[in-house]
Amino acid sequence: MKTAPLIMGNIKAELPVIQGGMGVGISLGGLAAAVAKEGGVGIISAAQIGFREADFDRNTLEANLRAMKKEYVKARRIAPEGVIGFNIMVAMRHYDAYVRAAIEAGADLIISGAGLPTELPRIAGDAEIKLAPIVSTDKSAQVILKYWDRKYARVPDLLVIEGPQAGGHLGFTKEQLEMYDSEAYDAEILKILDTVKKYEHKYGRKIPVAVAGGIETAAQAAHAFSLGADAVQVASRFVTTEECDADIRYKEAYLKAEREDVVIVKSPVGMPGRAIKNAFMERVMSGEQIPHSPCHGCLHKCRPDEIPYCITDALVHAAKGEVEDALLFCGANAYKADRIETVKEVIDSLLPEKV
Structure with a gap:
């Protein structure tokens, strides 16, 4: 199955692979640029991104905002035509400041989870940046889509569905993690896609959806596409790459x-x-x-x-x-990782029929 580009309004990534944001310091400008250069979507994590700045302990917010700009400039220099964005957690203090810093840097999009980003459209205002909330259940999808519709008369430019196999902080209770096997969560994804279709119909526009969480093979990616996803978001596979920013x-x-x-x-x-x-x-x-x-x-x-x-x-x-x-x-x-790969090797293994 040949894959289609990921289109978010006037922004197009040639390949429907989003590199998940990983903080602190795992997905910075180096990894994001490498993914963007290959045609995917590279994401820089804003979480405590300034940890290497000399004044991080004394002026954490300023150090983080400065580092956001530095890492974005680095990534854009490497991948001048690529799609590059930030992952910004709702749970972070000074959330508004981080969103504005991403906009001022010139990022293509913001992916935002660890809580529902209800106020993201307000903070972004009229900026051209694309906005992508992360949801884990149909209930959370309904809440964010309804809220953005009623309060801001808009819909997301991308919706990321992050499942129970994901890494880092999870949008589930311990009981939900035990309840959702792959079949049960497939049903949840289909519910979310049905909810999305209602808003696509209302607004007369496509809302692309990415599925995330535990995707590490071509078969898993193909399964996500078969459910109706427009893209996959992958994180852990990119950790064991030469280009990953981690030690x-x-x-x-x-x-x-x-x-x-x-x-x-x-x-x-x-x-x-x-x-x-x-x-x-x-x-x-x-x-x-x-x-x-x-x-x-x-x-x-x-x-x-x-x-x-x-x-x-x-x-x-x-x-x-x-x-x-x-x-x-x-x-x-x-x-399952057994060797250090390149970003290109990872993407090729996920999308073997991309060309």
């Missing part, structure tokens, strides 16, 4: 992981997430309180004096390759 030791943690090492963990702010079990996670799971740095103001719901560990500290350790002191977020199939 080689982070990539090697994926290569060394076994199936039983991929577990559901509870983040400091109460959200379930998927990660690789390591010495750090065993300490956390045993109930140990991990000392942390002064608060970097990353997430709205975080209470520094109550958390068992700091998620910024843990994810920065991961990006720097300090893997035994790190939270190693990953997708459900991350353990």
Whole structure:
């Protein structure tokens, strides 16, 4: 099956592959540019993106906004004609500032989850940037589509459906994660697509949909397209690439992981997430309180004096390759990685009939 380009209004990616945003520091300008240069959609994660800036500990917001610009400029220099955007979590403090920084940088789109981005159209205003909310259930899709329709008289330029096999923070309760096998979640995807069709009919325009979560083979990608998806969003497969911005030791943690090492963990702010079990996670799971740095103001719901560990500290350790002191977020199939590839090899393996 030959795939079609991903078209979002006046923006077109030749290949319907979106590289998922991975923070802290896993998908920066290098990885996003490599994916965009191959014809896919490259995504830079804005989450604590300024962790390498000299003033990150003192002026976290300013460091992050400065780094957003730097990483976007880097990516655009490498892939001048490619489609490049940002992943910005609703749960982040100063969400408005990050959205505006993405717009000012000149990004093509914003993908936004970790909460429903109800106010994203208000913040973006009349900017030409494309807006793509992430949903995980038909209920959340109905909420965001109805809200944007009623309050802003608009629909998303892209909708990302992120399933229970995804990595990092998940948009499901622990009970939902146990309930959704692949067949049950296929039914949920079809419900979401039916909801989308109602708004396509109302607005007389196509709303492209990307399916994400655990996609790591051509067969899985083809299955998503057979359900009616216009694109697939893939993250973990891109971690073990030469172009990924993470330290080689982070990539090697994926290569060394076994199936039983991929577990559901509870983040400091109460959200379930998927990660690789390591010495750090065993300490956390045993109930140990991990000392942390002064608060970097990353997430709205975080209470520094109550958390068992700091998620910024843990994810920065991961990006720097300090893997035994790190939270190693990953997708459900991350353990299947067995070698370092190039971005081109990954895309070719996902879309073998793209040419």
